[in-house]
Amino acid sequence: MVRRVIGIDLGGTETKIGIVEEDGKIVEKKVIPTRVSEGRTTVVTRIGEAINELLVQSGIDSKQIIGIGVGSPGSIDHDTGTVLFSPNLPDWSGFGLAAMLERVTGIRTFVENDANSFILGEWAFGEFKGSQHMVGLTLGTGVGGGVITHGILMTGSKGYGGELGHTIVEPEGPVCGCGSHGCLEALASATAIINLAREYSKRFPQSTIFASPEINAKVVFDAAREGDLAATLIVERATRALAIAIGNFIHVFNPEHIVIGGGISRAGDLLINGIREKLPAFVMTSFNGTFSITLSKLVENAGITGAASIVFYRTS
Amino acid sequence: MVRRVIGIDLGGTETKIGIVEEDGKIVEKKVIPTRVSEGRTTVVTRIGEAINELLVQSGIDSKQIIGIGVGSPGSIDHDTGTVLFSPNLPDWSGFGLAAMLERVTGIRTFVENDANSFILGEWAFGEFKGSQHMVGLTLGTGVGGGVITHGILMTGSKGYGGELGHTIVEPEGPVCGCGSHGCLEALASATAIINLAREYSKRFPQSTIFASPEINAKVVFDAAREGDLAATLIVERATRALAIAIGNFIHVFNPEHIVIGGGISRAGDLLINGIREKLPAFVMTSFNGTFSITLSKLVENAGITGAASIVFYRTS
Structure with a gap:
């Protein structure tokens, strides 16, 4: 049955x-x-x-x-x-x-x-169903993390583990909601992207970002796709932070697959290619060929x- | 038997x-x-x-x-x-x-x-024998990492996992032997401490570090203990890098214990207190009381x- x-x-x-x-x-x-x-x-x-x-x-x-x-x-x-x-x-x-x-x-x-x-x-239904070594990142209002290592959902001693969004990638970076500076979440969440866009409004007042009635992550990615400079800088910064963090997770977990989901993953190629281009600078060559990095196909x-x-x- | x-x-x-x-x-x-x-x-x-x-x-x-x-x-x-x-x-x-x-x-x-x-x-013989959630760092010529999570030695899909020394804590920091910038190893290994001391030799020629026939990590820690400024700056930088990295490992693994070993752990209080003082800035308050951080007692x-x-x- x-x-x-x-x-x-x-x-x-x-x-x-x-x-x-x-x-x-x-x-x-x-x-x-x-x-x-x-x-x-x-x-x-x-x-x-x-x-x-x-x-x-x-x-x-x-x-x-x-x-x-x-x-x-x-x-x-x-x-x-x-x-x-x-x-x-x-x-x-x-x-x-x-x-x-x-x-x-x-x-x-x-x-x-x-x-x-x-x-x-x-693990149950995705492209790499059944993989014993996977790292997941959900990019939305915040950045969430989930890890399967040796077939086990890694949650740590009290269930607090896998807080990948609060690992620090820029110790002198923007303040995070958690109080630290330069957490992945403070650089690559929708909230971070909106904050960065607001900061850029004085320097790039003509950016198409600010022609939109509402500033959100989609507006920024769409503008970057059209070649808007402010938007491109924001996307570069977010994807660099993701590349640094993902590089760290690769060294830590030696996963087979890194899968990215959440609302921001709808940015598609602009997001995943941005990460893939920058990643080699942050990963030891001995890890070459040991991992894939993709967007989740289980969106809806x-x-x-x-x-x-x-x-x-x-x-x- | x-x-x-x-x-x-x-x-x-x-x-x-x-x-x-x-x-x-x-x-x-x-x-x-x-x-x-x-x-x-x-x-x-x-x-x-x-x-x-x-x-x-x-x-x-x-x-x-x-x-x-x-x-x-x-x-x-x-x-x-x-x-x-x-x-x-x-x-x-x-x-x-x-x-x-x-x-x-x-x-x-x-x-x-x-x-x-x-x-x-x-895990077998240490102070926290049998703990199911431990992170180990060995500070020597390089920085090594070992992780037990949910009672399993975490090695990842190909056995390359646990490379905690090559997680990045300062993306604009010194070059690491691996080619990246600002790996934990490039800031907190004996090699990194010696390199940093050499860089400081022009700015702090009177430092007691340079009175020693050989520059090594012990000389630097000993000088810092006597209040030498250059040595203190180096130890501060290394312990800050360790605090950032350990903060990240706490968010990732939610371990019960972080244990530090290797030659540099002989620096004792100066090392562990330096890390403990800086750590709260890099760890979410929800993790308070969930972990201990100590030096290995299994030295010899x-x-x-x-x-x-x-x-x-x-x-x-």
């Missing part, structure tokens, strides 16, 4: 829920507003209701579901499914998310950090299937 | 060999010149003879030895015990060291990179016992 799980991509704004089969096929899905301000109990109850509706719609009994996987922002204690700390889910610190979702649904529940869920999704439903893969990983 | 192994600390200049018991006790040991220039076959034959002598001296039959562990410089394929690449052992690339040592001795042999062997030694025989621990790890 085909194994089915529920994948939940818990976001600060919206939550995506889907019934997912072992091959990654989404049987049914639903997007609901998260409404964090209404409190964690209400949020989880609403998620429980949405799961019920999905099961009814698809005619699947909850007993046929082998588990629920939740990809959540923040640091997670994945043994207990407790949210340890999450900037996007204030007052969820110490919240036993898995335990409450289990009470509401009667289904065994596993929770992982969303970047860990991303790399598990690659990556959040749901990644969350679903947590269950397949934990029960494999 | 007590389990006994042979540990071999293979160095560019000398090779230390010992019979080691499960509790780390060295029954008998011997130091022989490596004489790399005489060729790898001669070197291994000489090691085989030394092992025989040790067994005869201690009245132990080779059948009572459960294995030989070799800590070797360079990148090692630990599945086959082949030296992939080693700057200190030229023309050993592709050499099946384990296979040849097995032929010579008749004893099952395991080979690991010497920095991996260092952290396995900590660390090479032999570390090599021996490879066998205990592989057969555990």
Whole structure:
């Protein structure tokens, strides 16, 4: 019988829920507003209701579901499914998310950090499915990291590991949200790109970036693609920071594959080629030919299937 | 019956060999010149003879030895015990060291990179024996790294992983032997400290560093301890680089313990306090209280016992 799980991509704004089969096929899905301000109990109850509706719609009994996987922002204690700390889910610190979702649904529940869920999704359904040595980076509002090494999802002693976005690539670089200077996140996240664009507005007032009603990462990448100088400088800086950081991860993990996802990965060739061009300066030649670096191909439903893969990983 | 192994600390200049018991006790040991220039076959034959002598001296039959562990410089394929690449052992690339040592001795042999062997030694016999999440740094001529994560010695897909000394902490910093700029090794190895001292000789000709007949890391640390300005600047720079790198490893691995060994660790308090003071600037507060950072207490025989621990790890 085909194994089915529920994948939940818990976001600060919206939550995506889907019934997912072992091959990654989404049987049914639903997007609901998260409404964090209404409190964690209400949020989880609403998620429980949405799961019920999905099961009814698809005619699947909850007993046929082998588990629920939740990809959540923040640091997670994945043994207990407790949210340890999450900037996007204030007052969820110490919240036993898995335990409450289990009470509401009667289904065994596993929770992982969303970047860990991303790399598990690659491990389960991605281009390099089954690879035992992969590094994942999610480039969005922040920069998340997930690592599979020797077939194990590496989370460290307390579940805080894999914070690749907060490794430092420019010790004298811009201040990061975490308080340090020059973290990868302070140079290559959407937030960093927007901040840098704002700084450049005085020096490059004619840049096409500032002709746009809103400054965001897409506007900057689009302008760079058209040859805009300010945008090109910003993209160069972000891709250089990524090349330095990825070079470090290659030396540390000797991975087979580095996979990049998240909203910024939609920048496509401009992003990946920028990184690939700069990478050789930061990697010892003995590593040549040991790794690939690519953009994730699981764009559309990556959040749901990644969350679903947590269950397949934990029960494999 | 007590389990006994042979540990071999293979160095560019000398090779230390010992019979080691499960509790780390060295029954008998011997130091022989490596004489790399005489060729790898001669070197291994000489090691085989030394092992025989040790067994005869201690009245132990080779059948009572459960294995030989070799800590070797360079990148090692630990599945086959082949030296992939080693700057200190030229023309050993592709050499099946384990296979040849097995032929010579008749004893099952395991080979690991010497920095991996260092952290396995900590895992087997160190202050935090048995910890499942440890990062080791060996500060000597170069900077080596070894990582145990989730109880596994992390070596990556081809055995090249754990090259912590070649992660970049100052992208505009001094050139490293590997060709990159600002690797940890280019800032915190004995070589880096000596290079920096030489650069400072024009600006600080009266520094007590230059009163010494030879410039080495010990001279610099001793001068810094006496308040010498040039020496203090060098030690500050090295400990800052270590703090940045260790901060990165904490975010990546969320280890319980970071243990520092190698010749430079003899600088003691000046080194460890310098790192500890600077570290908080580079680590997110959510990691507070999750790790310890200490100097290895296994100084004298660390090479032999570390090599021996490879066998205990592989057969555990």
